Amino acid sequence: MQEQVKIWNKDIECEKDHSKIEAIQLDRLRYMLNKAYENVKFYRDRFDGLGIKPDQVKSLDDLKNLPFTTKDDLRDNYPFGLFAEPMSKVVRIHASSGTTGKPVVAGYTQKDLDTWSEAIARIVMGAGIDETDVVQISFGYGLFTGGFGLHYGIEKVGATIVPISSGNTQRQLMLMEDFGATGLVATPSYATYLAEIIKEKDLLKKLKLKYGLFGSEAMSENMRSGLEQSLNMLVTSNYGLTEVMGPGVSGECIYKCGEHINEDMFIVEIIDPKTGDMLPPGEAGEVVITTLAKEAMPVIRYRTRDISYLIPEPCKCGRTSYRLAPIQGRTDDMIKIKGVNLFPSEIESVVLEFPQVSPNYQLILRRENMLDNLEIVVELVDGSLLERYSEVEKLSREISERLNSVLGLRAKLRLAEPKTIERTAGKAKRIVDLRDIQ
Numbered sequence: 396m397q398e399q400v401k402i403w404n405k406d407i408e409c410e411k412d413h414s415k416i417e418a419i420q421l422d423r424l425r426y427m428l429n430k431a432y433e434n435v436k437f438y439r440d441r442f443d444g445l446g447i448k449p450d451q452v453k454s455l456d457d458l459k460n461l462p463f464t465t466k467d468d469l470r471d472n473y474p475f476g477l478f479a480e481p482m483s484k485v486v487r488i489h490a491s492s493g494t495t496g497k498p499v500v501a502g503y504t505q506k507d508l509d510t511w512s513e514a515i516a517r518i519v520m521g522a523g524i525d526e527t528d529v530v531q532i533s534f535g536y537g538l539f540t541g542g543f544g545l546h547y548g549i550e551k552v553g554a555t556i557v558p559i560s561s562g563n564t565q566r567q568l569m570l571m572e573d574f575g576a577t578g579l580v581a582t583p584s585y586a587t588y589l590a591e592i593i594k595e596k597d598l599l600k601k602l603k604l605k606y607g608l609f610g611s612e613a614m615s616e617n618m619r620s621g622l623e624q625s626l627n628m629l630v631t632s633n634y635g636l637t638e639v640m641g642p643g644v645s646g647e648c649i650y651k652c653g654e655h656i657n658e659d660m661f662i663v664e665i666i667d668p669k670t671g672d673m674l675p676p677g678e679a680g681e682v683v684i685t686t687l688a689k690e691a692m693p694v695i696r697y698r699t700r701d702i703s704y705l706i707p708e709p710c711k712c713g714r715t716s717y718r719l720a721p722i723q724g725r726t727d728d729m730i731k732i733k734g735v736n737l738f739p740s741e742i743e744s745v746v747l748e749f750p751q752v753s754p755n756y757q758l759i760l761r762r763e764n765m766l767d768n769l770e771i772v773v774e775l776v777d778g779s780l781l782e783r784y785s786e787v788e789k790l791s792r793e794i795s796e797r798l799n800s801v802l803g804l805r806a807k808l809r810l811a812e813p814k815t816i817e818r819t820a821g822k823a824k825r826i827v828d829l830r831d832i833q
Contacts, residue, residue, distance in 0.1 A: 398523050400712045401521070402713060402714065403516045403520040403521070404516075404517055405713075407517075407659050408517060417455055420658065420659065421455055423687035424687060427685075427689075428449035428452060428695070429449045430690075431695060432449050434478075434480070435476075436476070437472055437477060441462045442461075445462060447461065458662065461695055462695070462696065463671065463696045463697070464698070466499060466638065469499045470498075473499075473500060474500045477694070479691065479693055480690055484690075484691065486503060486504060486505050488501070488502055489501045489641065490637065491538075491638075501540070501640070501641070502691035503691050507689055507690050510640075511641065512548045513551070514643030514657045515549065515642065516551040517655075518642075518645070518646030519545070519554075521712070522606060522631040522646060522647060523605065523606045523649050524552060524578055524608070528554040528577045528606070529556075529557060529574055529576050529577050530554050530557065530606075531557040531570065531579050532546060532549070532556060532560070533567060533580060533589075534560070534561060535561040535821060536560045539821075540637050540640070541580075541641065542560060544635070548643070549580075554578070557576060564589065568592060568596070568598060571602060572601050572602055576602070576604060578604070579606070579608070579626075579628075580608050580609075582609060582610070582822055582823070583619075584612060584754075584819065585819065585820050585821065587621070587753075588818040589626075590625040591753070599625075602626075604628045605628050606630075606631070607623075607626060607628050608646075609622075609631070610633045610635070611822055612823065613723075613724065614630075615721075615743045615747065616721075616744070617743070619632075631648070631651060632646070633645065633646035633654065634654055634719060636699060639661065639684045639686050639694050640660075640689060643660070644660075644663070645663070645719045652706075652711075653706045653710070653718030654720075655714050655717075657716070660687050660688045661686060661687060662684070663684055664684075664685075665678065666680050666683050667681075668680060668681040668702075674704075676706065676717070678704055679702060679703065680704070681699065682699045682703050683699065684699060700727045701722045701725055701726075702722065702724050703720045705719065706719075724738030733767070733804060735804045739826060741802060742756070745797050746794070748797065749793070749797075751780065752774060752775055752790075752810070753773075753775070753776050755816045755818070756772060756825070757824070758772075759772060759827045760830050761829050761830060762829075771807070772809045772816065773810055774812070774813055774815060775811065775812065777813070780810075781810070781812065791810055
C-alpha cells in the first residue's frame with residue numbers, strides 16, 4: 396500500500412519557480428556573510444587575506460570565490476571562536492564526540508532552535524510521520540545533535556515522542572511494543588541490531604512499526620532493503636552535521652529517490668575534492684554546505700568530506716527542491732589498497748547480496764612486507780554452516796569472486812561466527828586500521 400504524500404511547508408518545498416528560492420538564498424547569504432565578517436575574527440581575517448568583502452557577492456555564482464571552512468578550522472577555534480553572537484544569546488551548545496582531538500562545537504540561539512525544528516518537521520513529514528504517530532528516538536541525547544535535533548521537529552508536527560535515547564536494547568523493545576511505536580529514529584547499524592533481536596524473539600507481529608528514519612551514518616540500498624523486509628516498515632534516510640546545525644540539511648520522502656534539501660536554510664554545493672571547483676548536478680564530488688539561517692554560528696562553504704551529487708529534477712511527491720543523492724562514502728574513509736581506491740559502502744553493497752551473511756562486517760587493514768593488505772570479516776547468519784566445510788568454501792569463493800569483480804581487488808575474506816562483531820547503539824565501526832601498531 397502506497398503511503399500518502401505529506402508536506403509540511405508547501406510554499407517553500409513545492410515552489411515551482413526555483414528562481415524565487417535562489418533569491419531567498421542570495422538575500423540570506425549576503426546577510427550571513429556580513430554577520431560572519433563583522434562578528435567572527437576567523438572569517439574577517441580569511442576574507443581580508445583574500446581581498447574579499449561580503450558586499451562583493453552579487454549572485455550565487457560568486458559563492459565560488461569565497462574561502463572554504465574545514466573541520467580543522469572549527470577545532471582550531473574551539474570552543475567559541477566561531478560564534479557570531481554573545482553567549483548571552485546562545486541558549487544551547489552541542490558538540491561532536493571529539494574522539495580524534497578537540498570536539499567541534501555548535502551554538503544555537505532560540506531562533507536557531509526554531510529554524511532547526513522547522514527543518515526537521517519538513518523532513519519527518521516527508522518520510523511519512525504526522526500527528527497520529529508514536530516515534531521512538533533511539534539516538535543518544537546529549538551533546539550529540541541527533542537526539543535533540545530530531546526531537547523538536549517531530550514534536551512540531553504533533554507526533555508523540557518516546558525519548559528513550561540509545562542503548563538498553565531489551566528496554567527499547569519492551570517500550571516499542573508497550574507504547575505502540577510506529578516510528579523509529581536510529582542509526583542504520585543499531586536498527587539492524589534491533590532487527591536481529593526482534594527476529595530472535597519473534598516480536599515483529601507484536602509491533603506497530605511503519606517508519607524508520609535513519610541517519611548519522613551511510614546506508615546502502617541493500618541495507619535499506621534488508622531493514623524494510625526484517626522490520627516491515629518504510630525506511631528513509633536524513634542528513635546533517637554538527638558543524639552546520641545537525642540533522643536537518645536534507646531528508647528523503649516516501650519515494651526514496653534522493654534527499655530533499657532545505658534550500659532556504661542551506662546552500663549545498665558539490666565540488667571536485669582535488670581542485671575545489673564546483674561540479675554540475677549529476678556529477679559526484681565532495682558535499683560543501685553554507686548555512687543561511689544559523690545566527691549563533693554561521694558557517695561558510697564547509698567541506699564535509701562526504702561524496703554525493705545533486706538531483707535538480709522535481710520529485711513525484713510534489714517537492715521541487717534540489718535533492719542530495721545517497722552519500723557514497725567519505726573522502727577520509729576512502730581506502731587505498733594496492734593502488735585501488737575503495738569505500739566501505741562498496742564492500743557493503745556486495746556483502747548484502749548474500750543472504751547467508753549478516754549486514755555486520757569489518758575491514759581490517761594490516762601492513763605486511765611493506766604492503767597494505769585488506770581482510771574483510773563477515774558474519775554468518777547461521778553459525779552451523781562453519782561445520783559444513785564444502786558449503787563454507789563455496790560461499791567464501793562466491794563472495795570473494797563478487798568482491799573482485801566489483802572492486803577490482805582480491806582481498807582476504809573471513810567468515811565469522813554470528814555476533815562476533817561488536818554491536819553499538821551509535822555508528823558502527825567498520826574500519827579497523829592496524830597498520831600503525833604493527
